Amino acid sequence: MSLLADLPRLIEESRAAFEEAGVPELTVHEKNGSSGSMLALCDSISFSKFLLSKGLAGKISTIYMDPPFLSGSDYSARLSGPGGKSISHHAYSDRWTNDEEGYIRMLCSALWGAKSLVSPQGSVFLHLDWHFVHYMKICMDEIFGRENFINEIIWQYKSGGSSKKHFARKHDTILMYGSSKDHYFDIPKEKSYNRGMKPYHFKGVDEYEDENGWYTLVNMKDVWAIDMVGRTSSERTGYATQKPEALLDRIIRCSSAEGDICADLFCGSGTLPVCAAKSGRRFFACDTGKLAISITKKRLYDEGAKFIYYAGEDYSGGGKIDAEVTTSEDGRDIKITGYTPDLTYIDLNEKDEALFRDMTPEDGLALIESVSIDPGYDGSVQEPAIYRVKTKGAIDLEASVGSEGKISIVVSDIFGLESQLIIS
Ligand SMILES: C[S@@+](CC[C@H](N)C(=O)[O-])C[C@H]1O[C@@H](n2cnc3c(N)ncnc32)[C@H](O)[C@@H]1O
Structure with missing residues (x-):
């Protein structure tokens, strides 16, 4: 049977798996003031169940998910070890039991969780790449409704590495679905340079000039050229696959207002919660990795963010x-x-x-x-x-x-x- 033919069954079974999943026993580990924001060391399905058990169904404006991409690789983080020597440490694995089927089950269950949590005017962003985005778009059409598809955002970046056998793969895809047709959207503006970089002097059109020439401001398009977090960037945490704040800031601001709740169900180094805190939103974020959570916490404290940290375990496992x-x-x-x-x-x-x-x-x-x-x-x-x-x-x-x-x-x-x- 082809994977495509299996999709309807896998989507339905994932719905049942999400519905049947229990509420995890998460306890408050750390409290840094009270802002209504939460960080948790747990998987996305358990966290969604936990949030639902707290009466948060339909309360989240922006749900961002940047899961592993089904790349079949393991990802590491570069750490400063004894004597300041750089060491490589496992951050997370992108290998799945039963490969594609296991991956679809995990991600569709997480999407069903997102569907129960997103507010009636909210939206869900799923960040993937060429490996599997085409299958997940079909799954999202089924879960959120084709009519609620909003955008396929192309995040275009420069990075090293290319092949002589195909065009260099230098973009990720972010699928955006609304909870309904009535989704909140605050369209950002971008520069559009005039032909020849000269002023047009059209009546009623505001024109501006910078070091490149003359431009107008237009509604933003769905291809975003944003630099990756480079080696020398002040944002860099060393966590593999860390996303730039400029990307998450744009997602948050277009889909939520100040005071709203934004969630990240695979938060990694914590870019979304950090951007949410910086832009006056509340955040709910989780990850299964201790390294991810510890980096996220450090970034949040650095930002002066207030939040409650939940975990299922005590401190055993430390030094x-x-x-x-x-x-x-x-x-x-x-x-x-x-x-x-x-x-x-x-x-x-x-x-x-x-x-x-x-x-x-x-x-x-x-x-x-x-x-x-x-x-x-x-x-x-x-x-x-x-x-x-x-x-x-x-x-x-x-x-x-x-x-x-x-x-x-x-x-x-x-x-x-x-x-x-x-x-x-
Ligand atoms: C691509 S990274 C996220 C990077 C993040 N956006 C950032 O800016 O750092 C994917 C993350 O998903 C986490 N992860 C994998 N499976 C998970 C699951 N079932 N639930 C929650 N997190 C999971 C991994 O530990 C990893 O940190």
């Missing part, structure tokens, strides 16, 4: 934190003096593993990417009064807090593993 606390009349001074990662959870190649062999807890301090300190820990939810993120290779590991309360220190390392130390 060991050593800290000294000295008490004075003014309160307590905390100093993190050592960190030992638990490498049993890490899959490193032999060369990279050797870098960790003779590492002391003091050397391990260089592996700390962020530190959160809650000086009034209630025994369950981390509410950091102090949050430090490594910037330009440095992080401040000393802090002063008041004299009352249980102290909880949570450290996140280069692998995204979190460890907790509680000092009574």
Whole structure:
């Protein structure tokens, strides 16, 4: 049987699988103020079920999904290891059980979730590439209705690599569907240069000039030339397949208003939640990868975003934190003096593993990417009064807090593993 002939069955079975899926047990791990935004360490289907159980059906204006593309590859992140040496670490896998069928089941179930969550005027964006976008457009026609198709956006970029056997593949496709024909849309404008770059002087048409010549502003077209996150970009996190903020900012602004909710069901390094926070929207985002979530959290804290972080597990799987606390009349001074990662959870190649062999807890301090300190820990939810993120290779590991309360220190390392130390 061809895959095309199987699609109706797979779409229906995915609907049933989504409906039958249970609500996951996610608990609040960390609370950074209250803005109504959420980040979760879990898969997209569980997260959708969780949001539905919180009464959020039909409440989300923009749902963006940038899932693995069925490329059959594994993706890594470049991390700064012991002694500042660059190491490669597994970020996520794009290999599927039963290949195409397993992939369709996962993605269609996630799309059924998106359909229940999107608001009556909202829209859903599915970001894919040539591998499978043609099949998923058929699935989206079925799930959202052909009449609700809005755009096939081409994101065109420059990047290295080409072949002598085919044209260089330098675009991704983003399928946009509305919840209904009545979808919210704030069309952005773009420059359209005049022929010969000279002014036309047409009556009633505003013209502008920049270093290239004269132009007018027209409604934006569906081909977007936006640079990828380059090696030297200040946005770069090192997470494979990180998308540029300019792309997500455009998606968010055209499909939602300030104060609305935007969601990303495969958030990776967190570009959508970061852009949502920057543009005054609330966000709901999830990913299955600890590294992805840890990078997202760091970016959000950097942005001063407020959110609640949910996860299904406790801190087991992290390393060991050593800290000294000295008490004075003014309160307590905390100093993190050592960190030992638990490498049993890490899959490193032999060369990279050797870098960790003779590492002391003091050397391990260089592996700390962020530190959160809650000086009034209630025994369950981390509410950091102090949050430090490594910037330009440095992080401040000393802090002063008041004299009352249980102290909880949570450290996140280069692998995204979190460890907790509680000092009574
Ligand atoms: C293409 S990346 C997303 C990149 C992201 N847009 C960014 O700007 O960094 C795809 C992400 O999907 C995550 N993922 C894979 N399967 C998932 C699932 N079932 N639910 C949620 N996330 C998943 C991977 O861990 C990976 O981070």
